[in-house]
Amino acid sequence: TTTVPQGMSALLQYNPDGTLEDNVEVLRDAANHVKTGQVTYAVRDTQIDGMTIKNGNYMGLSDGKIAVTDEDQLTVIKELLKDMIDEEEDEIITIIRGEDSSDAIQADIISFLEDHFEDMEVEVHQGDQPVYSYIFSVE
Numbered sequence: 001t002t003t004v005p006q007g008m009s010a011l012l013q014y015n016p017d018g019t020l021e022d023n024v025e026v027l028r029d030a031a032n033h034v035k036t037g038q039v040t041y042a043v044r045d046t047q048i049d050g051m052t053i054k055n056g057n058y059m060g061l062s063d064g065k066i067a068v069t070d071e072d073q074l075t076v077i078k079e080l081l082k083d084m085i086d087e088e089e090d091e092i093i094t095i096i097r098g099e100d101s102s103d104a105i106q107a108d109i110i111s112f113l114e115d116h117f118e119d120m121e122v123e124v125h126q127g128d129q130p131v132y133s134y135i136f137s138v139e
Contacts, residue, residue, distance in 0.1 A: 001031045002064070003034070003036040003038075003063075003064075003135075004036075004096065004127075004129075004135060005034050005036045005094065005096075005135065005136075005137030006030075006031040006034045006036065007031070008094075008137070009030045009031060009033070009034045009137070009139060010027040010028070010030045010031045011027075012030070013026045013027055013029075013030040014026075014027060033139055034137055034138070034139050035062070035063060035084050035090075035137070035138040035139070036062075036063055036064075036135065036136070036137060036138075037060060037061065037062055037063075037067075037080045037081065037084050037134075037135070037136035037137075037138070038060070038061040038132045038134070038135050038136070039058060039059070039060055039061075039073065039076055039077055039080065039132060039133045039134040039135075039136075040058070040059055040061070040131055040132050040133065041056060041057065041058050041059065041133075042054065042055055042056060042057050042058075042059055042069070043055065048066055049065070049066060051066060051069055052069075053066070053069045054069075054071070056071070057069050057070060057071050058070060058071070058072070058073045058075075058076040058133075059076065060076040060077065060079060060080030060083075061080075062080060062083055062084055067079070067080055067083050068080055068083070073105065073133065074105060074108055074109075077105070077109055077112075077134060078112055080136070081093070081109075081112070081113070081117075081136065081138075082116070084136065084138045085117055085120070085138055087117060087119065087120075090120065090138050090139060091119075091120065091121060091139065092120065092121045092122075092123065092137075092138070092139045093113060093117070093120050093121070093122050093123070093136060093137070093138050094122075094123045094124075094125065094136070094137035094138075094139075095109060095122065095123070095124045095125070095134060095135075095136060096125050096126075096127035096129065096134070096135040096136075096137070097124065097125065097126050097127055097128075097133075097134060098127060098128065098129045098130065098131070098132050098133045098134060098135070099128045099129065099130055100133050101133050101134060105133075105134075106124060109134075110122060110124075
């Protein structure tokens with residue numbers, strides 16, 4: 001796997017009684033069905049993929065590519081989630097809070113998800129990871 005959410009999803013599918021071949025197939029399939037979003041901030045001004053990113057702005061990465069940037073963290077989170085979620089296929093959103101996450105932003109995220117994606121199951125975990133304020137897993 002290449003992201004924490006992919007690894008978590010694959011780990012949950014591991015069968016200690018299964019064969020190596022069966023486990024490889026099941027774990028790979030689980031990892032491939034996870035979309036990963038990450039929210040961090042820019043440490044310098046830059047231009048990437050036609051986007052102008054200013055020092056201190058927040059960035060939303062979708063499966064490793066910058067999808068949105070803005071000076072407001074909640075705006076980035078909402079746009080990132082709208083970009084990631086397919087209501088026809090996805091069922092679960094997992095939020096992993098970083099060490100600089102906040103209860104207020106979490107409440108706003110939950111409210112946004114309830115208003116726009118009411119059929120989605122939402123889980124929240126405190127990950128305390130540095131660099132990424134929030135990591136999202138969409139399955």
